[in-house]
Amino acid sequence: MLMLFAGLAAAVIPFQAVVNGRLGRALEHPLYAAFFSFLGGTIALTILVLATTPGIPSWPKENPTPWFYFIGGLLGVVFVTTILIVTPQIGPANVLAATVVGQLTMAIIIDHFGILGVPVIPVSLPRLLGVLMLFGGLLLIQSR
Numbered sequence: 498m499l500m501l502f503a504g505l506a507a508a509v510i511p512f513q514a515v516v517n518g519r520l521g522r523a524l525e526h527p528l529y530a531a532f533f534s535f536l537g538g539t540i541a542l543t544i545l546v547l548a549t550t551p552g553i554p555s556w557p558k559e560n561p562t563p564w565f566y567f568i569g570g571l572l573g574v575v576f577v578t579t580i581l582i583v584t585p586q587i588g589p590a591n592v593l594a595a596t597v598v599g600q601l602t603m604a605i606i607i608d609h610f611g612i613l614g615v616p617v618i619p620v621s622l623p624r625l626l627g628v629l630m631l632f633g634g635l636l637l638i639q640s641r
Contacts, residue, residue: 514581518530565613
């Protein structure tokens with residue numbers, strides 16, 4: 498069931514790429530579109546947090562949260578801005594195929610080395626073949 502939810506959530510990404518790309522063209526700069534994309538997300542999350550959480554989180558004093566746990570938003574800026582710039586030029590199918598290959602390649606590296614404390618899942622032949630097949634799919638999607 499969780500895989501279904503993840504798949505449904507991922508289905509909005511092509512629409513986000515196209516809408517943000519069109520907004521970047523309409524506003525004549527991709528960074529304006531990225532700004533409004535994140536502003537809309539910030540407003541939606543603010544409402545969601547206020548409506549569903551008990552209050553302000555307590556920060557642990559014994560084990561302080563590492564600084565790099567807070568860079569998710571910056572990583573999102575890199576991703577969204579890049580997608581905004583390249584989607585109008587190469588199309589949403591090519592962009593999304595490339596992002597899937599890139600995401601899964603990095604995920605396998607993170608798994609293999611246990612980066613940021615995730616459980617170690619060594620690279621295996623089936624996982625490697627899966628990424629190679631996705632890369633082959635990327636090449637096929639790019640052909641016209």
